[in-house]
Amino acid sequence: MNIDTIKKEFPIFDEKIQNNDLVYLDSANSSQKPKVVIDRINEFYTKQFSNVGRSVHYLAVAATNLYENTRTSVQRYINAKDKNEIVFTKGATEALNLVANTLGQNYLQEGDEILITELEHHSNYVPWHFLRKSKNIKINFAEIKILRLLTLDQATV
Ligand SMILES: Cc1ncc(COP(=O)(O)O)c(C=O)c1O
Incomplete structure (x- = not known):
């Protein structure tokens, strides 16, 4: 896998952001689109919508x-x-709400436990939080131990 070849597929990396190359790390939600996807969406909206x-x-x-x-x-x-x-679905938030409000609503019973991590984005916490209240279930948070290595006082540069 050649990262430079893959990167060339994404037109946004040709842009300068405040005179700098773009580094985009938020792909867990709205990921950047490669040209083939942009072209196909454009074709659909133009000719087939x-x-x-x-x-x-x-x-x-x-x-x-x-x-x-x-x-x-x-x-x-x-x-x-x-x-x-x-x-x-439109994205992670909608998908997680759908799972919580269908499977969760139908199959979870009082006393059941949901396991997520302490690092979770609120899109994977809020739907379970509402179920916790309405169904009296418990949410457990798995510890992310590796993060402890990244605290500033322990960091070695
Ligand atoms: C790490 C992370 N996960 C999930 C989401 C939610 O994703 P979506 O925008 O697809 O609902 C976000 C949104 O900000 C996010 O930053």
Whole structure:
């Protein structure tokens, strides 16, 4: 894997940010997009845009087929048993809320425990926090020991 070759696929790295090269470390949420993704989104909005699963005119059926074919591609890519296991969401926050409010709401019972880490972003804490209140469950936080090595007083440079 050549990092420079991969980086060239992302047009944003051609930009200077306040005269500096961009270093982007926030990919757990809104990740930067490679050109192939930007081009495909542009093509869809330019030539194919319609809603999915809600209309029967030509563009809507075509968009629905593209969407469902993508679900099948993702199923194959991650080796899921059934394409209906693939659920697209806008991002991590929506996905985690969906899991908490469906699986969590249906299967968790009083006294059950949820295990997350003490390093969790609030998108993976808030949905469980609300379930903790409504279902009387417990949240356990796994310690991230490696972080202790990174405290300033212990850092060696
Ligand atoms: C580390 C981390 N995880 C998850 C999220 C939530 O991601 P999304 O914006 O996809 O809901 C964020 C958003 O800021 C984040 O920084």
